[in-house]
Amino acid sequence: MSDFTFTIDEIEIPAKEGQTIMEAADAAGVYIPRLCDHEGLRHQGGCRVCTVKAAGRSVSACTQPAEPGLAVENETPHINKLRRDLVEMLFHEGNHLCPICEASGNCELQAMAYRLDMTEPTRFPYLEPCRPVDASHPDIALDTNRCISCGRCIRASQDVDQKGVFGYVGRGIHRHVAANGPDLAHTDAEITDFAISDEVCPVGCIIRKRVGFVTPIGEREFDKGLIGRKISEKRNA
């Protein structure tokens, strides 16, 4: 039973007290694009890809509580343009070489770019940072060239695995995710950690060793359809 309703793009959405706009939207089968948010992890509101307009204000749908009667704009050309700009800047900031990346086809960043019609290279000059691969761990590798600083691994490690394998270091544009030690081999990271599982890292930064490319083209997650389709299918069903 819902406590109240609000609207997203004029669709009536039932909600419960304390639910965020995104939680209520997900339950109702209305997809709001996101990168840093993940089911089962606390909300962060960091990537801002879930930006929506609520009562005329731009807010992150993953952290903004739903309110009775709220009118939310989600899939508008203006908002999707903002989202595409954000995604383009992520491509501009890292080294995202989709053609040779083992996450290709399963990558949420790549899938989001497709969803938002980013069909060409970013308009911004590539920063091309130089970030060596940390392959010190026997079962796990870290290629931060592909990191988008979503922080999902940090929250998964801290809140679910109770470990703190990952953390942010640096400030401003230099802020990035790093292993909480001289390298990954000197942390508590284990292949069975939730933070290491396929579903947590949205890109190809956290790599489970020796399983790259085992899924054939055509059977990868986003070969089957757009990102967000599983949520949208709930409503269509």
Add this chain to the structure above:
Amino acid sequence: MAEPRLIEISPLTRVEGHGKVTVHLDKEGMVDEARLHIVEFRGFERFIRGRLMWEVPVIVQRLCGICPVSHHLAAAKAMDMIAGVDELPPTAEKMRRLMHYGQVMQSHVLHFFHLAEPDLLFGFDAPAEKRNIFEVIREKPELGRRAILMRKFGQDIIEATAGKKIHGTAAIPGGVNRNLPIATRDQFLKDIEQMEAWALESLALARDYTLSHPDLVLGFAAFPSHYMSLVREGDGALDLYHGNLRAIDIWGGTIFDQLDYTKYHEVLVEDVRSWSYMKFPYIKELGPEKGWYRVGPLARMDTVDFIDTPLANAARDELIATNSGGATHAILANHWARMIEVVHCVEKIRELLHDPDLQGTDLQAKGDRREEGIAMIEAPRGNLIHHYKVDEKDQVTYCNLIVSTTHNNEGMNRAVTDVADKVISGRQTITEGMLNHIEVAIRAHDPCLSCATHALGQMPLQVELFDADGAMIDSRTRDA
């Protein structure tokens, strides 16, 4: 002619990659030396270092958009060795072979019809605007249609086995990531008869051209060389996917035979010259002057003992018989050899499509890790070597690639000199026809200059004429 000159041809056309030719003339206007320069550099051997071993087959195939399957499979074979897998599950090996036969077929068809056919059909001296695939289609629409559909068939095979027509991901260390569904197999079986008929007609076209132009074929850059390729272990049959190394001398005698290809560095050395990004390999025991050799379809026809498919084997017998059983040195006969291999690939594809192993589900084997992996494959343009070292963290620490075009480097340079001497020596003016004769000599080797330098870009051809003091006095440049 009072002063020496230097001619430069740039860019080269209807070949893969960037290159140029320089022709050095003495004071009498006679060709002193001609060089094929490879002016691009890609550096894959360096920047693959530090990457993870299972990424290698996917990354290094980006050397090329024409024969990526060759690099994909050669790298995968090297990674098999590093993964400790000496024998793939039958499904994995047969899927890879099917992919490779599709690749060789489409690449040979591309070369013969799209790149070489305009020269053969219209003549080397035909106007430049005539020498292209569109004119072939205009004048011989059925031939052009066949070229496109045969290439499509090969590429469809690649897509079904690799996941994409270009730059797939199917070959992984120790196996493959997919099998061939029955419905897909049946689609190919519907077309295989047509492909065989067209392959045989194309073979007849190449054979008839060679036999009906004996003066041209025997006089055009036809000089003896050693030849090298893989041959099947034991019986010496043609095997494009795997085997042992065999090299024969200019008379057809054995230089080395059934050599385990992981020992290639014991018999081959790579020489470096200041004016080209492409290395010059030679057979160690013969030295750099006498040890150069050629690879490719014609080399394979000379090195193997037979072909294990009947139609291709009969065609090879006919080719070998034209030279009284000895090695065939006429470079233009490469087109004939290429079409024999197309027939062979179609026969092999048919054989594999009827093999139920392609629907198997055991796709990947595991083994005990090794530090070093060396692989060879017979790519469309000839022998291809991939050599890697990987550390205990799974990161690549060393990479050496010797591609077909590199093996043929000295041979192509000599072909350029031979043709330049015949068509330019003693002439004052450079004509378009002269340029194309030189290009035909290079093109017959079907070079892939991008692969050879592991470099990035398009293929240009430029000819420059220099005097004895090195001053450029004439130049012709053509856009890619």
